[in-house]
Amino acid sequence: MDQENFLSKLKQQDHQAFQQLVQKYHKLMLAVVRPIVGDTWAEEVVQEAWVSAYKALPDFQERSTLKTWLFTIVKNEAFSRYRKESRQESLESHLPDDQQDQNLDEWLQHSFKPGGRWQKPLQQWDLSSPEALLQEEQLQQCIELTLELLKADQKAIFLLRDQEQMGMKEICNILEISHSNARVLLHRARMKLFQVINHYQDTGECQSARGKALTDNVEM
Secondary structure, eight states: OOHHHHHHHHHTTOHHHHHHHHHHHHHHHHHHHHHHHHHHHHHHHHHHHHHHHHHHGGGOOOSSOHHHHHHHHHHHHHHHHHHHHTOSOOGGGOOSOSHHHHHHHHHHHHHBOTTSOBSSOOOOOSSSSHHHHHTOHHHHHHHHHHHHHSOHHHHHHHIIIIISOOOHHHHHHHHTOOHHHHHHHHHHHHHHHHHHHHHHHHHSOOBOTTSOBOGGGSOO
């Protein structure tokens, strides 16, 4: 189904088209709202957002992309729930000062010189290229497990930017965070994943960015 036809069916509230939309974006919308409302309310907030989106689809004016429109709805639902539950911390309060980030800082200091160069050259990749290595099923599973262990705000930024290829300005508007904070969160998410990939290349073992061995959870 081409995009124009698909959007037309959505505006007509076609159930099959809407189900396809839910399947495509549900997990990503959960990633967006978890930094705002936490795991307790995330699923309920996303469900409420889908109800709101379904009702509003006939009036969708296409002033933004469908994806941005959906994320704006779910973000508004999340912040509405956040205010309702009077939570004491917001996405902006997730500063990189916990033990997880301290461990990462130590790894970065050990791996890089002050000017940003590697302390020692990387070992030769086992396969023909990093891209080929990433296609290995075991490493893919390892990366997926690591993504699940990232802090919610870092995971949301990483998925929106590197998986969905959204612009930083758009991401900041959706999550209502500053550009500088978004850059820090994205950088740390990327470095944690790179740390896991580098460890896997060196040892053949899957180890999360939190230092927890994941080898038992990856089918060998």
